Amino acid sequence: MPFAGEENGVSVLPDIDNMVMAIALDVQKRRLAVLGGSWTESGLPPETGENTEADLNGDGNNNLKYMRSRSGHLVIFDDTEGEEKVQVISADGKTRFEFSPAEETGNLETENDITLSAKGTIMIEAEEIEIAAEKNGSSLTCMKRIL
Secondary structure, eight states, rough: OOEETTTEOOOOOOOTOOOOEEEEEEEEEEESSEEEEEEOOOOOOOSSSSOOGGGGGSSSSSSSSEETTTTHHHEEEEEEOOOEEEEEEEETTSEEEETTTTTTEEEEEESSSOOOOSSOOOOOOOOOOOOOOSSSSSOOOOOOOOO
Protein backbone atom coordinates (compact mmCIF):
# COMPACT_ATOMS: atom_id res chain seq x y z
CA MET A 1 0.00 0.00 0.00
CA PRO A 2 1.19 3.55 -0.50
CA PHE A 3 0.69 4.12 3.23
CA ALA A 4 0.35 1.36 5.81
CA GLY A 5 0.83 1.20 9.58
CA GLU A 6 -0.71 -0.22 12.71
CA GLU A 7 -4.46 0.55 12.58
CA ASN A 8 -3.94 3.21 9.89
CA GLY A 9 -3.17 3.58 6.21
CA VAL A 10 -4.76 3.40 2.81
CA SER A 11 -6.55 0.22 1.77
CA VAL A 12 -7.08 -0.13 -1.96
CA LEU A 13 -6.77 -3.78 -2.87
CA PRO A 14 -6.77 -4.70 -6.56
CA ASP A 15 -9.88 -6.37 -7.92
CA ILE A 16 -9.75 -9.94 -9.17
CA ASP A 17 -8.31 -10.07 -12.72
CA ASN A 18 -6.69 -6.61 -12.42
CA MET A 19 -3.13 -6.38 -13.72
CA VAL A 20 -0.61 -5.93 -10.89
CA MET A 21 3.16 -5.67 -10.61
CA ALA A 22 4.67 -8.06 -8.09
CA ILE A 23 8.13 -8.88 -6.76
CA ALA A 24 9.35 -12.23 -5.46
CA LEU A 25 10.66 -12.02 -1.89
CA ASP A 26 12.37 -15.43 -2.11
CA VAL A 27 14.11 -17.41 -4.85
CA GLN A 28 11.37 -20.05 -4.91
CA LYS A 29 8.86 -17.30 -5.71
CA ARG A 30 6.51 -18.49 -2.98
CA ARG A 31 6.43 -15.12 -1.20
CA LEU A 32 5.22 -12.38 -3.51
CA ALA A 33 4.48 -8.74 -2.75
CA VAL A 34 2.24 -6.63 -4.96
CA LEU A 35 3.95 -3.32 -5.78
CA GLY A 36 0.95 -1.73 -7.45
CA GLY A 37 -1.56 -1.95 -10.26
CA SER A 38 -0.96 -1.37 -13.94
CA TRP A 39 -3.28 -0.31 -16.71
CA THR A 40 -3.32 -2.30 -19.90
CA GLU A 41 -4.65 -1.83 -23.43
CA SER A 42 -7.89 -3.52 -22.38
CA GLY A 43 -7.98 -1.87 -18.94
CA LEU A 44 -7.39 1.84 -19.59
CA PRO A 45 -7.20 4.53 -16.85
CA PRO A 46 -10.55 6.08 -15.90
CA GLU A 47 -11.54 9.62 -16.82
CA THR A 48 -13.45 11.90 -14.47
CA GLY A 49 -15.71 13.46 -17.09
CA GLU A 50 -15.56 16.60 -14.94
CA ASN A 51 -12.55 18.34 -16.44
CA THR A 52 -11.82 16.65 -19.73
CA GLU A 53 -8.79 18.80 -20.61
CA ALA A 54 -7.10 17.76 -17.36
CA ASP A 55 -8.26 14.11 -17.43
CA LEU A 56 -5.32 11.74 -17.94
CA ASN A 57 -3.07 14.83 -17.92
CA GLY A 58 -4.21 15.77 -21.43
CA ASP A 59 -3.34 19.41 -20.75
CA GLY A 60 0.17 18.50 -19.52
CA ASN A 61 -0.30 20.27 -16.16
CA ASN A 62 -0.92 17.22 -13.95
CA ASN A 63 -3.65 19.09 -12.00
CA LEU A 64 -6.05 16.22 -11.29
CA LYS A 65 -5.60 13.50 -8.71
CA TYR A 66 -8.61 11.25 -8.44
CA MET A 67 -9.94 7.88 -7.49
CA ARG A 68 -12.77 6.15 -9.33
CA SER A 69 -14.33 3.09 -7.72
CA ARG A 70 -15.42 0.03 -9.68
CA SER A 71 -19.05 1.24 -9.59
CA GLY A 72 -18.09 4.74 -10.71
CA HIS A 73 -17.98 6.82 -7.50
CA LEU A 74 -15.40 9.63 -7.78
CA VAL A 75 -13.17 11.57 -5.40
CA ILE A 76 -11.35 14.34 -7.29
CA PHE A 77 -8.64 16.74 -6.17
CA ASP A 78 -8.27 19.50 -8.77
CA ASP A 79 -5.18 21.68 -8.32
CA THR A 80 -5.83 23.94 -11.34
CA GLU A 81 -4.41 27.30 -10.26
CA GLY A 82 -7.18 29.68 -9.18
CA GLU A 83 -9.83 26.94 -9.61
CA GLU A 84 -8.76 24.49 -6.91
CA LYS A 85 -11.50 22.20 -5.62
CA VAL A 86 -12.31 18.86 -4.02
CA GLN A 87 -15.27 16.86 -5.32
CA VAL A 88 -17.05 13.71 -4.18
CA ILE A 89 -19.50 12.49 -6.83
CA SER A 90 -21.83 9.47 -6.78
CA ALA A 91 -21.63 6.96 -9.60
CA ASP A 92 -24.91 8.15 -11.12
CA GLY A 93 -23.82 11.81 -10.86
CA LYS A 94 -27.02 12.69 -8.99
CA THR A 95 -25.30 13.50 -5.71
CA ARG A 96 -22.15 15.59 -5.33
CA PHE A 97 -20.26 17.52 -2.73
CA GLU A 98 -17.85 20.18 -3.91
CA PHE A 99 -15.53 22.30 -1.81
CA SER A 100 -13.90 25.20 -3.65
CA PRO A 101 -11.31 27.20 -1.69
CA ALA A 102 -10.82 29.42 -4.75
CA GLU A 103 -14.50 30.43 -4.68
CA GLU A 104 -14.71 30.08 -0.88
CA THR A 105 -17.75 27.82 -1.21
CA GLY A 106 -18.95 24.40 -0.22
CA ASN A 107 -21.86 22.88 -2.10
CA LEU A 108 -23.94 19.71 -1.65
CA GLU A 109 -26.35 18.85 -4.46
CA THR A 110 -28.60 15.83 -4.79
CA GLU A 111 -31.73 14.71 -6.57
CA ASN A 112 -32.51 12.68 -3.45
CA ASP A 113 -33.51 13.54 0.11
CA ILE A 114 -30.96 14.80 2.64
CA THR A 115 -31.25 13.83 6.28
CA LEU A 116 -29.30 15.40 9.13
CA SER A 117 -29.56 13.53 12.39
CA ALA A 118 -27.70 13.62 15.66
CA LYS A 119 -28.05 12.10 19.10
CA GLY A 120 -26.97 15.49 20.40
CA THR A 121 -27.40 19.00 19.04
CA ILE A 122 -27.30 20.11 15.44
CA MET A 123 -25.99 23.63 15.36
CA ILE A 124 -26.07 25.89 12.33
CA GLU A 125 -24.16 29.13 12.55
CA ALA A 126 -24.06 31.72 9.78
CA GLU A 127 -24.07 35.43 9.21
CA GLU A 128 -27.23 34.98 7.17
CA ILE A 129 -29.52 32.00 6.51
CA GLU A 130 -31.93 31.57 3.61
CA ILE A 131 -34.45 28.74 3.42
CA ALA A 132 -36.60 28.22 0.34
CA ALA A 133 -39.04 25.49 -0.66
CA GLU A 134 -41.00 24.95 -3.85
CA LYS A 135 -43.93 23.33 -2.05
CA ASN A 136 -46.14 24.88 0.64
CA GLY A 137 -47.52 23.10 3.64
CA SER A 138 -44.24 22.67 5.44
CA SER A 139 -43.85 24.21 8.85
CA LEU A 140 -40.69 25.87 10.02
CA THR A 141 -39.99 27.11 13.50
CA CYS A 142 -37.18 29.62 13.91
CA MET A 143 -35.63 30.57 17.20
CA LYS A 144 -33.12 33.33 17.66
CA ARG A 145 -30.72 32.95 20.53
CA ILE A 146 -29.74 36.23 22.12
CA LEU A 147 -26.40 36.32 23.87
